[in-house]
Amino acid sequence: MQQISTLTDDLLYQQVAGHIEQMIEKGVLRAGEKIPSVRSISRQQGVSMSTAFQAYFLLESKGLIESRPRSGFFVRLVNKDLPPQPNRTNPPLIAKNVNIDEMVAEVFEAARHPDIVALGAACPSPTILPVNKLNRLTIAIIRDYGERALEYEFPPGNELLRRRIAQRSFTWGGNLSANDIVITSGCMDALNLCLRAVAKPGDTIVLESPTYYGILQTIQSLGMRALEIATTPNEGLCLDALEKALNNNEVKACLAVTNFNNPLGSCMPTENKKRLVEMLGKRNIPLIEDDLYGELYFGSTRPQNAKAFDKKGLVLLCSSFSKSLAPGYRVGWTAPGKFKTKVERLKSMTTIATSSLPQMIIAEFLKDSSYERHLNQLRKAFCEQIQAAMKAICKYFPQGTKVTRPTGGFVLWVELPKQVNALELHYRALEKKISITPGPLFSATRKYNNFIRISCGNPWSKEIEAAMVELGKLAKG
Ligand SMILES: Cc1ncc(COP(=O)(O)O)c(C=O)c1O
Incomplete structure (x- = not known):
């Protein structure tokens, strides 16, 4: 130079x-x-x-x-270098009963083969998780704590783990204490408890469109109604559309995945998070904030959470260690603001407690800098895997394909040309031993028929490259 x-x-x-x-x-x-x-x-x-x-x-x-x-x-x-991103979504501003459980069950049952190239479920590959360290800690804890590891850990859950989670809250602009937190069985349990704490069957919940099908299934199982709100791939929830929905409907709660939404990968700008908290706070509407992917950022700084702006105790922050450490441990948590007592009681009434041993192991893992070191490696791996998948989409998918450009997390949301039916594509891909997640699962409105979600949780390999070539061929018809 x-x-x-x-x-x-x-x-x-x-x-x-x-x-x-x-x-x-x-x-x-x-x-x-x-x-x-x-x-x-x-x-x-x-x-x-x-x-x-x-x-x-x-x-x-x-x-x-x-x-x-x-x-x-x-x-x-x-x-x-890249195809454009999908446009802002445009769901009808009508609250709907959710009915997606059969479609989700069918899709995942069919995809559960051991020798499949897994681009469907959003799971981090165990090869990039700290298996050896977790196993060593398990042995040490059983040795050092003996019977304690067998006892119930009643809500709010393991004190040391709650303190360690609280210590990390400064990374997203919060200042939680151990007493603000309830340990749950994964993030899904946290979302379920929080929804039940703030709403009842028949109530309307506003959420992003598209949104994670597990959230839609929970809303379905609780007999609540989903009112989907427009989003953009970069910024997520559109606040103008949300304001309209709030003005014209009786809304009981808002549930949003503010950082690296699944499937969009969107990350709400800090200013929007602040406005969101203010907009809902003025109307006394609780915000259930799902921050499962917030730690998995590719840039130099972690995005803030909406919870950082919560002055009224109306934000119920939920997360877990499923995407960063061990999905199978089923350890999550919530900081449910003024709904804490209610959430704690619901936890006792439903599952009594979360397993003790995994809570102890994670508390120990979070003790020193090894969690941060592991997260740095994981962020790098996901970023590389996302970039490799984007390149493959560029190379092999049909003209007219659009794809998101997430700056964190590990999923891509792909819009295929109008004529492609994502559900059919899913079944044809399965015949070739490839799993993907079809778009219609991510909405109660039967939209996104020509969209698919590609999970990039596995290190790039020749098999994945070949699967992308095959998917491209199938999508071209
Ligand atoms: C946005 C979102 N929330 C919650 C969950 C469920 O998390 P957990 O496995 O911790 O229950 C997932 C899983 O993919 C998810 O993508």
Whole structure:
């Protein structure tokens, strides 16, 4: 790279950024490639480290590069390389009874083969989870605590684990204490308890469209009604549409996956989260915030939670360790604000308690920096897996395909040309031993017939590449 001439500081960083931008435009630096470190750019260009940093921040804000924890800066898959993203969704503003359980059961029963290429269920591969460390901790805890590990751990749950979760709340702008938290059996249990704490059968719940089918199934099982709200792939819930819905309906609660929504991958900007809390707070409507994917960000900082703006105790924050540590442990939690006593009682009345041993193991795992180190590796792995899947979609899927560009999590939401029927595609893919999740599962309105969700929870492999080639062929018809 050519040495940059002497300029005033603010022009200098723009010039450094301009050079790198040109290299990206000319294809010298390609999508997915690592760019020189801040230190080496500063040395090569004869500029200060802070100027080099400013240049990189400028490129990051333009969406041209991204920083990955402990790995440096990488060229993003820029717009011209990728198909466009799906448009803002447009669900009818009508509360609906939910009836998707049969479709979900059929899809997942058919996909449960041991030798399938799993692009369906949103599960992190055990190969990228800290299996050995968790197993070592299990043995140590059984040895050190003996009988205690066999006892009931009545709600609100293991005190040490609640304290460790509270300690992490500063990462999303919160200041929880152990007493604010109730341990649950996964995030699904937390959502179920929170819904029951704030609403009853027949009540209307507003949620994002599309949304995770497990949430829709819970609403169905509780006899509540779903009122779906428009979303965009980048910012999630559209607050103008939500305001309209709140003005014209009697709404009992809002349930939103604010960070890296499943399936959209959207992340609500901090300003929108603040407005959302204010908008609902004015009407005394509780917000159930599902933050299951918040830790799995690809950028340099963790997104904040809406809970950080909760002054009235109306936000019920829910999460779990299912996507980051061990789905099978079934350990989740909620910080349900002023509904805590109600949630705790409901927990006792339904499942009595969450298993003691997994709570103790996770509390121990969270003791030192090893959880953060593990998360850094996981974020890097998911980011690489998402990028590889995007490239494959670009290469093999039919003209007219659209795909989201999540900045966290590990799922992609893919819009196929209108004529493709996602349910049929799912069954044809299964014949080739490939699972995907068809779009209609993600709405109570029978929309998203030509959409599929691709899960990128597994390290990229020849088998996955071949499955993407096959899916592309099937989608082309
Ligand atoms: C948005 C969302 N919420 C909740 C769940 C369920 O989480 P858990 O396995 O912890 O119950 C999932 C699982 O995929 C999910 O995607």
